[in-house]
Amino acid sequence: MSGRLFQWSSTWEGYGHVAPPHGRSITTVVFDLDDTLYDEADYCRSGFRVIARFLHNAMHLPLWMDEDAIYQTLCRHFESGNRTQTFNAAMDELGLPYDDEVIATMVRLYREHRPQITLPQESAEILEKLSRRYRLALLTDGYLPAQQYKVEVLGLAATFEAIMYTETLGRSYWKPHTKGFEMLLKRLRQRVENCVYVADNAEKDFIAPNRLGMATIQLVRPHRVHDSPPTEPLAAPRAIIASLNQLPAALKRL
Numbered sequence: 001m002s003g004r005l006f007q008w009s010s011t012w013e014g015y016g017h018v019a020p021p022h023g024r025s026i027t028t029v030v031f032d033l034d035d036t037l038y039d040e041a042d043y044c045r046s047g048f049r050v051i052a053r054f055l056h057n058a059m060h061l062p063l064w065m066d067e068d069a070i071y072q073t074l075c076r077h078f079e080s081g082n083r084t085q086t087f088n089a090a091m092d093e094l095g096l097p098y099d100d101e102v103i104a105t106m107v108r109l110y111r112e113h114r115p116q117i118t119l120p121q122e123s124a125e126i127l128e129k130l131s132r133r134y135r136l137a138l139l140t141d142g143y144l145p146a147q148q149y150k151v152e153v154l155g156l157a158a159t160f161e162a163i164m165y166t167e168t169l170g171r172s173y174w175k176p177h178t179k180g181f182e183m184l185l186k187r188l189r190q191r192v193e194n195c196v197y198v199a200d201n202a203e204k205d206f207i208a209p210n211r212l213g214m215a216t217i218q219l220v221r222p223h224r225v226h227d228s229p230p231t232e233p234l235a236a237p238r239a240i241i242a243s244l245n246q247l248p249a250a251l252k253r254l
């Protein structure tokens with residue numbers, strides 16, 4: 001895998017926004033992270049373990065309420081589709097008192113925990129295979145240091161030639177803003193028409209790369225957290241695959 005570092009250059013020629021007349025020549029594959037290279041639900045469950053431990057240690061709980069009972073309650077609310085008020089719903093069900101401060105502490109512990117997640121074998125194999133033919137990069141939204149921990153723990157730090165954490169630009173530059181993509185391509189000194197973005201979330205992932213003129217491929221994992229359809233034509237991916245194993249062939253068809 002490539003461990004090259006990008007370099008800024010005054011000779012950079014810029015990147016065009018016009019597709020070439022004779023189809024695409026893809027040189028660079030930019031990946032999303034969560035639910036693209038691993039199952040995001042694994043990260044959520046890892047965070048719920050930390051939250052369960054915190055509550056078990058910090059609160060006066062009835063004897064029956066062990067760490068695992070709290071963990072299972074958090075998982076159940078998450079898996080039933082509650083993705084925004086999971087902590088509140090679990091606390092309500094468990095009958096535990098809480099206020100905004102307790103919830104804020106739980107959110108902080110969740111976002112700052114060092115996750116127990118592993119890179120699926122399929123992802124490792126496909127990344128290794130693609131690295132022989134393409135330049136690889138990563139662009140991910142989400143809170144720091146959560147995203148940095150994920151990259152580190154999954155062993156992906158040296159896999160990509162460049163990594164763009166959009167959070168470092170400011171939260172207003174999370175997808176679907178185009179700035180992160182533009183900066184990443186500038187670092188790589190690649191033209192948009194030679195790049196493809198591979199991601200999972202049709203609600204927000206493809207708007208910016210489509211707008212810039214990049215190719216887009218949606219990976220639809222069976223256990224994905226987000227399954228909203230595209231909300232506008234610009235949000236639709238150019239191609240859809242059901243597993244990363246289908247990516248090498250899909251890249252050749254662009």
Ligand SMILES: [Mg+2]
Nearest residue numbers: 032034035200
């Ligand atoms: Mg994602």
